[in-house]
Amino acid sequence: MSLKSKVTGLVLAGGRGTRMGRVDKGLQPFRGSSLVAHVIDRMAPQVASLAVNANRNLPQYQVVAGESAVLPDYLDGFAGPLAGLQVGLQFCPTELLLTAPCDSPFFPVDLAARLHAAMEAEGADLAMAVTMERDPEQPEAAPFRQPHPVFSLVKASVLPQLEAYLETGARRMEGFYKTLRITEVLFEDSAAFSNINTLEELQHHERSATATSGGAASAASGSAAGDAAAGHGVAAERDGDAAGESAARRDGGKAAGRGSDPAALAVEEAQRLICARVTPVEATETLPLLAALDRVLAADIISPINVPAYDNSAMDGYALRGTDLPAGGTRTFRSIGIAYAGHPFAQAPQAGECVRIMTGAAIPPGCDTVLPQELAAAIDGDQVSISNNAIHAGANLRRAGEDLPQGGIAIPAGKLLRPADLGLIASLGIAEVSVRRKLKVAFFSTGDELRSLGEKLDQGCVYDSNRYTLFGMLTRLGCEVIDMGVVRDDPQALEAALRQAASQADAIITSGGVSEGAADYTRDIMALIGDVAFWKLAMRPGRPLAFGKVQTEQDSAWLFGLPGNPVAVMVSFYMFARPALLRMMGSEARLQTMQARASDNIKKRAGRTEYQRGIVSRGADGAPQVRLTGAQGSGILSSMTEANCIVVLHHDQANVSAGQMVEVLLFDGLT
């Protein structure tokens, strides 16, 4: 199958044309036709069929596109190139989609082929063009790498991922690309990617040489160098991409809806988006075995020996040769010695002889079977009688290497080391292990109403409990905790705290200030010093959540802005922060759940995930049953201490009737 038959083309012409005085860029006259017609001409030989993404003047685009489809955005408001990509992928009848913007008529004639070659070689979801550029203001400075995200070849199968990303309110191409496996392809001819942003540039190009690849290079040598340095990522943002995302931020995710809104982000999607962004810390350290408890193993433990190291007895009894066992009736053996654990008996018994043996003792030479002493028909001094059906040949032997063969992986990297792991590593004679460095997590509570322990509880105030639950949960997870106390509802204080936290920690966990009303300045600060999205999740408790990166000049850290309500903070931590932190620690430990029978009816609204506090016990029939702890308000922390599990009621699930099975997440091992 030729490459061409696998690729659909998408010409992105849906922008606002801000820098062309809001004229429709693609339809601007250019060299006898229009800009978009030139781009279509470049693309057509590289693809099986193509479509044009446009949001204005659709009839005119249709004239240029001829038989090809013209697709307006599905999202409102000139949401940027990702909105174009969305409709392109929805339309795409082939496995690959090639994109190019309508204002770049000079792109390489082998764009699809080169992007495809890299995509195949790297096993990527998306291949994107990059060029090396020089800053025209500082021609002496070293060239820099300029990505061109609008020139990409992408697998049509990433559509669900894109839709989930757009649902969060985010609109940045770069942000979405971070959720994919990307490969970048370096093109030498940077002028080929130059775009035409202003009417002046258009006139300049209009006058210059014909639009062949070589012509493009010369055409671009004037103002196009500046264009290219600005790059398509940046240019595309000016046309609504970044604007789209900050608008989404400002509206506080209102686009995603309120109440039981169907557009709120589903729990699994949020988990996936978060986990796709964080990566494990790379540094490792070598620790004595005892210090490695609860740490994440950085490299496989390879067994240097067979475990057990030698064939040995699983029972106290008599070792013998299986071929000597009687075929019928009873046979009497003579015991010729004793093998103790740590004191082998080196002599091989002959026919009719056996060796008395203790559990763990090496099997004497020639023997392959152990008769447990209580199964002997009779024992009289050194005479042992064995009846024909007492045991079979080969019984009660622990073979060398049956637990772990020499050279085999005893414990894989990424394992969170538990007591059994320490024991197993010790059984291999290994005294030190390589583990990932501890994750540093800074946390603080926000709110003017909060008082720390030891302070007077003024009217209208509450004691800060979230820092204590967070301390407990983070410590249990094996993180190095940095407790930053209470931060007042004040922009400067919040900014200072975030900066300090980013300088000290890999991750920052805050509580409070992420709901609708409270958060305006929080949003502004977080937008100022980072890239943080505010989500509305289809779950209860824990509906609001902020997640993203706090970035200062020197440092960065992942931020989890958890809601302030004391139960919501715990549930959000377990559902979102915990898996992401574990991933950063180098482990992929998953939450273990079990099924239990609901003792009573449970009210549940379909369309959101609910986490209700429950108590699991054993029913009269011995099977697990669960009842709720009572009031489920997200400020009622006592119900959390009373509970021993969380009942997980899934997104699509509705009311549960008594007797139905529900999923429960046991606190044991979690809290």
Ligand SMILES: Nc1nc2c(c(=O)[nH]1)N[C@H]1C(S)=C(S)[C@@H](COP(=O)(O)OP(=O)(O)OC[C@H]3O[C@@H](n4cnc5c(N)ncnc54)[C@H](O)[C@@H]3O)O[C@H]1N2
């Ligand atoms: N109009 C709306 N209001 C609220 C919505 C909504 O969608 N629309 N969502 C509600 C939900 S759900 C939650 S959860 C909370 C989250 O609010 P914030 O994250 O902004 O948290 P705060 O307002 O700062 O605090 C909420 C609550 O929790 C108490 N709190 C906060 N921090 C602590 C702490 N460290 N220790 C103990 N208690 C704490 C605080 O005093 C408040 O009572 O928003 C709803 N509102």
Ligand code: MOO
């Ligand atoms: O997240 Mo809130 O009421 O769900 O606690």
Ligand SMILES: [Mg+2]
């Ligand atoms: Mg508050």
